[in-house]
């Protein structure tokens with residue numbers, strides 16, 4: 001399986017520049033790397049059995065790369081990366097809206113993939129694919145614009161400029177804010193990661209629905225402060241850098257929690 005995926009990966013990377021990837025390459029890898037640092041011994045051993053020596057960060061972007069696949073095999077996975085929801089101001093109504101949604105989404109698929117990994121009847125190959133998707137999608141969960149409104153496709157239809165370049169709000173949050181810090185993913189993971197057990201435990205508490213609401217509330221704040229035609233530059237970075245970094249850290253720690261619970 002590895003060689004096919006490696007070739008595919010290479011092909012996808014060549015064509016990747018035209019696509020807006022969730023959290024961009026660096027963001028997803030930072031999240032995977034932080035998660036790797038917080039795995040339990042048991043989870044680490046089980047994941048090594050499935051992945052060999054490859055780190056989580058190696059696979060973290062694969063579910064975005066396969067968006068470029070033209071065979072149609074992965075087509076149904078394109079809606080797994082986000083859950084669009086109208087702005088909700090309290091958790092109860094958010095949860096109600098979330099649960100009322102039908103069809104596959106980030107929300108439904110995180111649960112489906114987790115059960116697939118747990119199910120002993122799942123083949124080795126499908127288990128690995130499910131794990132790769134889960135690593136990626138727990139990252140998407142923490143990118144606020146992946147829990148945004150459907151009317152503007154999570155900010156994709158909100159046009160802005162970023163240091164003079166035409167882009168959109170979704171794309172600013174996917175990659176531009178992270179990349180503007182110019183760290184490698186290992187440097188960034190090291191800088192953001194925390195050791196305090198109490199703090200880690202606090203961030204990892206809550207349910208999947210709580211975590212989605214957490215991202216959704218941030219999305220609402222971003223919408224309010226980034227209207228259409230905004231001209232974004234240093235002041236926007238200054239305003240939102242802490243939020244972006246918080247989301248990378250929280251994404252990593254919550255991914256670790258999900259994996260530790262699974263194995």
Ligand SMILES: [Zn+2]
Pocket residue numbers: 021022063064081136140
């Ligand atoms: Zn994604």
